[in-house]
Amino acid sequence: MLISKQWLNSFVQTDLSTQKIAEKLTALGLEVESIQSAAPALDKIVVGSVVALEPHPDADKLRVASVDVGEKTPLQIVCGAPNVAVGGVYPVAVVGAVMPQGLKIKKTKLRGVESSGMLCSASELGLAEKSTGLMALPTELTVGEPVEKALDLVDEIIEIGLTPNRGDCFSMLGVARDLAASLNVNVDLANAMAITSENAATIASGSDSGSGSESESESESESESESDKHSPQVKLEAIDACPQYIAQTISGINNRASCPMWLLERLRRAGVRSVSPVVDVVNYVMLELGAPMHAFDAQKIDGDIVVRWAKPAESLALLDGKTIDLAKDMLVIADSQQPIALAGIMGGANSEVSADTTTIVLESAWFAPSAIAGRARRLGLHTDASKRFERGVDYSMQAQAIARAGQLIVQICGGQLHQQTIALDKANLPSRPTITLRQKQVDQLLGTKFPKRLIVEILRALGMTVSETDKGCYEVVPPSYRFDLSITPDLIEELARVWGYDNIPVAPIHFTESGEASKPQSLSMSRGDIHSTLVNLGYSEAISYSFVDSALADLLSDTNGSMALRNPISQEMGVMRTSLLPSLVKLVAYNKNRQQNELRLYEFGSGYCRNDDGTITQTRKLAGVATGLMHPMQWGYQQRTVDFFDCKGDIETILMQCGVPLDALTFAPATQSWLHPGQSAHIIYRDEVIGFIGALHPSVQKKLEISARVFAFEIDVDAITDKPVPVAKPLSKYPEIRRDISVLVAQRCATAHLLAAIKSVSQDLVTNVCLFDVYIGRNIPKNTKSMAIAIYLQDQKQTLTDSQADAIIQEVTNKLSTEFNATLRG
Template sequence: MQFSEQWLRTFVNPPLDSDALGHLLTMAGLEVEEAQPVAPAFSGIVVASIIEAEKHPNADKLRVCKVDAGTGELLQIVCGAPNAAAGMKVPCALVGAQLPGDFAIKAAKLRGVESFGMLCSARELGISEDHGGLLELPADAPVGCDIRAYLALDDTLFTIKLTPNRADCLSLAGVAREVAAITAAELSLPAVQPVEPVTDARRAVALDVPAACPRYCGRVLRGVDARAQTPDWMKQRLQRSGLRPISALVDITNYVMLELGQPLHAFDDARISGSVHVRLALPGEQLLLLNGQTVSLTPDSLVIADEDRVLALAGVMGGEECGVTLDTRDVFLESAFFAPAGIAGRARSYGFSSDAAHRFERGVDFALGPRAIERATRLILDICGGEAGPTVVAEVASALPERPAVRLRPERARRLLGVTLDDGQMQALLERVHLNVVPSGSDLLVTPPSFRFDVEIEEDLIEELARLHGYDNIPAVPPQGQLMMLERSESARSPWTVRHLLAARGYQEVVNFAFVEEAWERDFCANEDPIRLANPIASQMSVMRSSLVPGLVANLATNRKRQQQRVRVFEVGRCFERKADGEPVAGFHQPVRIAALAAGGVVPEQWGERERQVDFYDVKGDLEALFAPRLLSFEPLSHPALHPGRAAAVLLDGRRIGWLGEVHPVWVQRYDVGSAPVVFEVDLDSALESRLPSFGGVSRMPAVTRDLALVVAAEVPAARILEVLKAAAGPLVTEISLFDLYHGKGIDPDKKSLAFRVLMQDTHRTLEDAEVDAAVAALVQQAELVFGARLRGAVE
């Protein structure tokens, strides 16, 4: 929020300079983001009146002016401004004046004519970029008056960065209350006297949705002059608050909003039919807003309507068709309270924002409506004339926000703050910010006023005590206490452990946006209905990702464009999928996954090892190392992102946890990544699970090794055979491993020979041949039974 320091000081004027005031506001929780002067430093510029303006004898675009600058004699000044004319009041820089940029004014000759000063534009004063001509001042501007004093240029523009809970400070009155509380300076808010109605003109108001709008004030004003000029003092305050003056009626509603914090709206009463209704939008209704945007209203949109049509989007913006114009004669003035829950996010859902929505969605003082409409009525009557009707107040008191008392335990507050404040001091501090405090035994019952939506629990009150007492006044005491090591299961790993494991294998971590291109979801995930963003930050970031891999492929493409051929990257991040029972948001599942991509050489180019491109089995080894000592298994998989026949599902303890494979050639070509990278993606939770190694003594007994060459059908996976053999192995078998694959002479074309090495050992005795033969026979028998296998070389 931006405001003028001079305007603020009309409400509260503490004995502090601008810098001290800005620091005080920041330390009180109202962070001053920027403080800049209204105008740069300059001197020697006064209000002057042009008495004569004649054409320069030697230049077509120059005029020779006789100027009264209050010096006792007329000054001759040569001016090139196109609008210089007799009778104008303008700023005049006298000889010796200093303009912005250390530009000194001296007597000079211009095309043979002496000039004793300079007539100034707004740009030359540094107060505007307008350089179209001289800055024209009002006719009643006093000649000879210092221009800084006349235009109130010794002012500072404060921009404060408010947290969403401090909606009460989105007005000059709110900021003034805070300044008065923390400086103990006198607070003098504008006096608002009720305007006596002189006409019976009124409109009935119906609250069809009292939960969203429990109070609505409306007033009819007849015979106003909408073409009246907004006073210069009001224009100046609006401009210095970042608002552009538009017309008297609009400027007055904006002024009251800035002054008191209550958004108002002025309707052209002649365009309203019958009663005013605050209701929900009907199916198919549309509204042309004041910003020129036509919106299709949703059934949960709160609107202001008459008997025939929608007039405004409640608490957000008025409609173009019923807004006031320069021809408006009768005005219907609105001052309402809209519940924050009914307004929050409404403007953003339509792709814009407004000052009214910014305030209502954070919480506006629900008791302020009648006072604000009286203030606006008085300003309209004083500036635009007209006659006021009675204020119609529609209210459902039971739906207004409750302000229950909050119990504050002084002893707890002292313990948390580390400051010794007695109960009386706490009460005095809280009452300075208009909180009603009533002692209740050893506690204090504190009731917040209607404009403080942020005070709901005891911690809110303790925070108030801290900032009112002053954060600078709280001693910095080093914390003391005993720390206890928390128990942590050794079978669980942290995400950082997983990151370090991948980094140790040569991968670099990346962090990509969760917002991705819709084409990525369609190509890599076959996702035709991705989760779309209502307001994407860019057109190429319009949907939420359901996989991390597309982002890694994009990283690879970027690296390839920069001549980086060997790339190994990984990411740990959240994905987003539709799921009816999803948590924490119903309808959406948000798993955290880890994905990696490898492309280029297996190792960096070097003399000691022959160059070889990374393949499926290299990345499979990295994935298995990530899960060690737990063992993974793999099975064929068809996946839209992966090369057919070079893709596998990753299984842990029989459950699928992810996938692994080479990127499909179509996407390699489309996304211009050169050679095909190999990728994997698995659930992070599965990678965080570990298994503690169990100690076993080293046997002193000799081990026995037997090799089994089994002939099986070519389509039988070796991993499946290995799994069955291990399941059938007796207690003597300590290890079974595959060490050879053979196709060729002596083997049918539709079959293959797999050679397994079986290691057998007992820790207490030497094995006998009969025991070894029996164990091997059991393995062969199981392979025959399940796979129809036979020993290579055996007679069929």
């Protein structure tokens, strides 16, 4: 959103500098991205009037103009512009002027005729991208006056980056409301309109000639003046999507009239190009009040106006030349024969206003955001109207906006305002919630004693209705233009941002000592700690969309819990991901195709799953992929590729960093069909599966055209953080005993199960179990393996004797023999 400081000052009277205003807006949450001059420096460029015009004696396309610039004698200037005329007023760059493009104006000869200056186009002055001729200025300007002063070009443009929730600030009025509240002044809307219209009071309240009848029927509006054949009737067939529609007919206009310079300049400074007087006024009122409108050529409307959903097989040629096939969920404005506009997005070419149009029908309507959202994106359209309607437009502004536009059009183009037709279904207009706000909640959330007098003052300054129902308790109703306010914390945020976050005092966290043991806290997996750990392990962070290709999601999942999007951005982003792995695997394939073979990527994000009862679960996940060489290439050691145990070690490092004790972590064979059956495992913490690790199945890699082995892991962060932090135990002051055993077991025996069985024997005394050797080969029976295990014993209360240690080892061997048919090697 581009904000002219001059225009903003007409709404809010302030002496603040542009920089101070920018700081205020940023503090209010309207982030200022840049500040630029409204126009280049135009020194020595003045207003000039052509008093005489003669043909060039030696060039058919050139003419010699005598131009009055307020000096004793007119300047002689050779000009080739087709629109130069006697009596015309244009910008004149006199000798010594330096044009925005760097050209210095000198006295010179053109085809033998002396020229002492240059008549300028808007593009040559940096006021337009393209020009077809000289920039025509209003004839009432003072000859010789600097153009900067004459056109009031000394202005600055503040560019604001708006967040999606602040649709109300896509207008000068919306930004002015916030600024006025922070400065504790009123918005002067009458003054802002008076600058551009002698009828400001009439425009602000609606004119008598434009007033119309109102129908609260769900089906059709009725006009008090049925004899007024200029006013079409309006029928609302989709009242849930459009409960309010106002049509204003204006006849006898001249759409070839020249728009006043102040209006064109305000449009230019807002980044909007001029099209025609009618379209320019409609755009201007949208920028001013935030209410998008549309204008139809009345002669091209057949019968009455109908607001309805599109019918099967209907199509519409749009103003941009594109013809679209309409879907049944698209809201259209139609006449008795066909659609004439895509509601809230773009008009149709079949009802377009042209330079020859003499009668128009202005549309000012309220369209529900749900009826507009997604349709423009689906059609590849992005219009100023759709951007506003998708976020929510003030549903009380339509009458004021159409009155404002009607008066300006009559002022510029002439014509007559006819009876308005108003179709209204109040029951389907949005209702604003009543929100309860307590002083105690404000103080608690902001961490300070908030001034009581400011609560009512700030909220009312922001347009809210506030009533105190009890001491320190308020009932608050947000205004019709604030769709982002629905709960108590929203109001507290409004108080904080208008009061100023800098006014909230910094206070240290207050701790109290207690002799009681603290309650067990949950484990923490902070994004910062995880990032630091993984970066140190050689991983790079990836940030990807939550939408993935449905085919890829199915390939890397054994469940059908993914949710299809109604309006996907593209075919490759059709479903919400249940896992982060499809996003990372896609990145691996992308990088491999670009000769990036050594990759370690991770992502911390969310997975989304639809449950059997139709509810949706969002789960935080941490996923990673690794492929290629284990270490950067160098001569000091023999190279090898990343393997299963490298990734397993990375997982153990991450979890240990987050407080997970490794003795509570086990790995068991995985069952996912898309993982390699011999190189994959479930990650188990305290008897709950919290993730998986493994190599991608060869068939999956073949489909993805990835030749090098890829290892992947994913951890359910929420499953870990729900677990309590392990209780710390004091270290024993008595000696530790190590006993090694070597047992023969079947090759299919899982190490994790074997070690868990050993730990379960005399848990208070077996402090650690470690596998330090595995042997398969000669001198042991076929289909068996020898496992060498170190068992550490320690008592918290006394020194263990050899006989006590022998008894524990005997118990261990008996358990292994019973559960795993293990035999002790000699």
